[in-house]
Amino acid sequence: MKIYADHAATTKLTERAAQVYLETAREFYGNPSSLHTAGQRAKEVLEDCRGQIAAMLGAAPREIYFTSGGSESDNQAIRSAAYAGKKKGKTKLISTAIEHHAVLHTLEKLEKEGFKVVLLPVGTQGIVDVKDVEAAIDDSTALVSVMFANNEIGTLQPVAEIGALCRARGVLFHTDAVQAVGHVPVNVKELSCDYLALSAHKFSGPKGVGALYCRTGAPLSPLIEGGAQERNRRAGTEDLPAIAAMTEALKESIAGMGAAAAVMRRLQDRLIEGLEKIPHCALNGDRVRRLPSNVSFCFEGIEGESLLLLLDEKGICASSGSACTSGSLDPSHVLLAIGRVHDVAHGSLRLTLGAENTEEEVDYLIASVTEVVSYLRNMSPVWRDLLEGKRQFIL
């Protein structure tokens, strides 16, 4: 069996979006900045897409800026707010310990430039407390940035409450909604946000394209200099085929959202119940306030990387929280933030479902993970120590 259970990493382009991509590339090849007919026809498609995406988010068309994806949108929102704040002597940036690296690494860079960065805790359930945000805001605060839904453990943050709070206190608010858009209802008015980042490849659109919502009146400075595209905020010839395919994918996602969520909730329940039967494991993140697609577990006494490789041999595409990128063995900052100790955090597994996954696949996932965890534990000296009482079980 071949099972794709890594939808938080990326999703497969829909058939319709792929068609729209090709049709747009073939038909509307003109440069939207050109004054001739071919250019103006492309420009019309571009503005039509902007209008549709704006409408789907509750925004005005002029508040939507096309970018290369979630990372760029996060970078631009945060830097724009930070530099605008600095001009008014506001240098405090508030965020959470579980943000995506596109947010965290941008904040780290800004910290080196002299900004004061405060990363709020999220407790064992992986949800930031609005009271902590409130307590952190002061007269020197330039920006609050809190993600809508976490990419590793799926927890939904109280973004609408945080947005309302920021609006009342006159502080700019950015939300990285990359995991939310196309999956749960997202409306910029209800969120009272000034910036919102989205990425097409997380909702079955193409990779390398996304958008930044920036409320009219909120500061926005370009990251990329050059032409006057995107009202001077983002230079570079627009990737019209990708933008059109993203628009199509978002329409499809929103149209099918209710049905998809219902399917995934059932699969999620089944998967969590099945995996919970494995001894010495724990679900990561709040059981209820999470995306319907996300199932994240820690299994004591194993390494997430070995688990992933053995699952891959069984045809399963999954992910581990402890991204061993560039040879570093740092466990996931998200799992550490919810209180998992290093050893436990290393034994993590993230399965993220799509509406195409089936009950049969979920049963295969449960059987495979159960088998592989037990196989790895039987080989592990750490597991023997745990069984013999030389080490204490944590989970």
Ligand SMILES: *Cc1c(COP(=O)(O)O)cnc(C)c1O
């Ligand atoms: C995937 C992701 C990003 C980055 O988006 P890209 O389009 O891949 O750059 C940012 N934030 C979150 C929460 C994500 O899941």
